[in-house]
Amino acid sequence: MTGASEIAGEVRSGSRRARDVVEEHLARIAGRESELHAFLTVMGDEARAAADAVDRVVASGGDPGPLAGVPVALKDNMCTRGVPTTCASRILEGWRPPYDATVVTRLRAAGAIVIGKTNLDEFAMGSSTENSAFGPTRNPHDRTRVPGGSSGGSAAAVAAGLVPVGLGSDTGGSIRQPAALCGVVGVKPTYGAVSRYGLIAFASSLDQIGPLASSVGDAAALLEAIGGHDPLDSTSIDAPAPQVTGGLNDGVEGLRVGIVRELMHEIDADVVARVEIAARALEKEGASVDEVSVPAAVHGLSAYYLIAPAEASSNLARYDGVRYGLRVDGEDITEMYNETRAEGFGPEVKRRIMLGTYALSAGYYDAYYGQAQRVRTLIIRDFDAAYADHDLLLAPTAPTTAFALGAKTDNPLTMYLSDVCTIPSNLAGHPAISVPYGTGDDGLPVGVQLLAPALGEPVMFRAAAALERSLT
């Protein structure tokens, strides 16, 4: 498997044509797609044309960009002008956005080739990619298992080598958890570090786009390409992209790392063991590691499953059959709304709209939504206290390795528990990275998670790179 950095190096030097890179990856996708179902749309023609354009720039002696010729898979909740963008929902089936997401514009400006749109849980709501209206994605390590979710298509595509890198979105763990279950690197940047313009909204105060890659270095290169201020996103931080590639070899000497006590409970023993091995590896490289408490983190899951559905119920009100997507006709407009939404949304999306509408409704708003927002403040305070004497925190990414297809679909709560270790970072707006770190007792990948305070990406990537090196 060639990484993004190698591909870009070869294409930039003219030793390999971007067109050949794209053809090779399209062939890999064609070879594995029927068994994995990682993609919802493969953009063969667009990718070939974009590759030819990169090759012309190289031939004319111009600069084709830092990611020249690198094929990228996009989770299908990011808008691509003229190319179907479904959110894995019937309600957006066939919709062709009239504009590109900022991340798409930036990838292209960097010379990267958008090669396809990947599968996800409908509207990014889920932890297994089984909630897709177009059928589940399978884990490349074991096709009877889920890839995690909701960015399961991008994670599986990277893990299977169909693309060197992909983008996902992470609202409660939707990049990091599938990265862990598929054995790849997954990053949730600081809230506001990557533009959300053109990312179809799920929970606006939590959503963040980030990279999935087969190495920490490739994830870093991708983050630098997509990050930085965007005037089209009013929640974008007014600063350049986090600079994370430069320090990858700087090591962890002197860093203070805390294992989050609350996130080590009710985690499978083989996963806990990998986190402890990662802690020893960081110590061996010169970091100091101790245990730290983030007490309010135990309430993260409950707070999240009030806040995220509340925001979703508001965001998804726009799917009404009027301006785009599915319309089911009715006698009057209210019937049209009711019927369109009944037919267009799948069960999990309906469940969250219902939960969120309830949490926001008269008489319950303060007890549920308001209270969850106050708990969010407590979680931020507890993180701040932990970071007063720690540079980074360490935790599992997910409580288990990849579980079997169908294992959790009957009980929403058991599925929600998959996100217990990843949710606190979203509530705080902090960055976190999942690094593949060996396997569990079943031979399937385990991810360990490094958490950092807001804009702590440079140190977080340094430590992630050190962990990666410690495995080889």
Place this chain on the structure above:
Amino acid sequence: MGGRITRDDVAHVARLARLRLTDDELERFTEQLGAILDHAADVAALDTTDVPPTAHPLPLRNVLRDDVVVAPLDRDEVLAQAPAVEDGRIRVPRIISEAP
């Protein structure tokens, strides 16, 4: 907060959310939302006196852009995505009932 969420509560919320639910869905959601809200009871029970709510992780206020004209989305491209169009506008079913 009263007792567990009832089937009538769920039907009311479905009306607010403009979502037609089948009897089967009503039944299932009553049970499932009840279980999820039970799980959230620990949060509801926490003492958060004097703790301000966090709506958003960034301290942003009134983000403005420069007052310059930029190209809007292409009208034909936007209308091409609408389920029903008439004379350059999006067509919808009746909104207001006829006078009695």
